[in-house]
Amino acid sequence: xxxxxxxxxxxxxxxxxxxxxxxxxxxxxxxxxxxxxxxxxxxxxxxxxxxxxxxxxxxxxxxxxxxxxxxxxxxx
Numbered sequence: 001x002x003x004x005x006x007x008x009x010x011x012x013x014x015x016x017x018x019x020x021x022x023x024x025x026x027x028x029x030x031x032x033x034x035x036x037x038x039x040x041x042x043x044x045x046x047x048x049x050x051x052x053x054x055x056x057x058x059x060x061x062x063x064x065x066x067x068x069x070x071x072x073x074x075x076x
Contacts, residue, residue, distance in 0.1 A: 005015035024035045043059035 005012065024032060027035055044056050045059055046056045047054040
């Protein structure tokens with residue numbers, strides 16, 4: 001038996017993301033706001049060099065700045 005999310009070409013994590021977003025949007029306003037806040041995430045990472053942790057950075061901001069740098073290098 002193949003699961004519907006698998007036959008649609010989704011990963012399980014993506015399926016859960018979509019399903020949770022649908023549930024949050026179906027809630028009444030007061031509950032929806034609280035649930036959407038719980039759904040946000042803030043990932044951080046740090047590069048380790050020579051056994052020491054470097055500066056901690058926000059993953060979303062680092063990805064955005066890397067995309068801008070890559071676009072600038074490609075267009076130059």
